[in-house]
């Protein structure tokens with residue numbers, strides 16, 4: 615995916631850190647409601663451009679991990695005060711635990727049940743007993759909607775980006791994926807506008823599959839009373855690692 619490799623330096627013009635304040639606030643409120651004991655440290659798997667982290671770091675000491683070196687470099691500029699580590703959320707093993715493990719939209723890039731189960735296992739391995747895991751995929755089978763979205767931002771350096779995001783169902787109705795096509799316009803001072811097409815294949819699982827994989831990883835699902843402001847466009851699974 616070009617968005618997370620050669621186009622990574624444009625990512626904050628596609629989705630700006632300021633767009634993430636409400637999502638980060640939701641995570642903070644969920645953790646405060648569910649956690650037993652102090653919640654000081656947070657591990658994010660698939661932290662991307664560090665947008666959520668730019669808000670979460672006001673509340674937690676954040677360790678940020680991603681598969682993409684380019685995205686980590688971008689996040690490092692925004693969040694020089696956070697620890698950054700390269701790693702695949704399916705296999706990462708840091709040998710330490712955190713009060714909170716969070717996976718935002720990056721978890722949507724896991725397209726098979728085995729991969730999703732492996733990422734949830736990684737979250738379970740890294741959360742301390744009585745700590746909290748928060749998973750917020752872009753869709754479940756129940757809330758998935760096809761459609762288009764548009765947006766983009768102007769940078770302070772003369773660069774601007776506009777995009778059209780086209781979400782559509784997979785051609786295999788019983789498959790575990792859907793597709794998002796991005797048409798992206800990139801404008802730079804004194805240069806012709808460039809057009810890029812980037813196609814992303816994302817995972818789509820019923821809520822029941824998420825519940826089963828979370829429980830298989832030894833986590834306990836928690837029904838939180840905190841209202842998710844994005845409930846129509848984003849699922850949220852909250853779990854606790856039971857104290858032995």
Ligand SMILES: C[S@@+](CC[C@H](N)C(=O)[O-])C[C@H]1O[C@@H](n2cnc3c(N)ncnc32)[C@H](O)[C@@H]1O
Pocket residue numbers: 618634659660661662663664665666667679680681682685701702703704718719720721723724
């Ligand atoms: C939409 S971005 C995440 C943006 C992030 N929520 C933020 O606040 O900036 C998705 C990220 O998932 C990462 N990713 C995809 N598959 C991954 C995997 N298996 N392990 C770790 N990161 C992964 C990509 O490299 C990309 O940076």
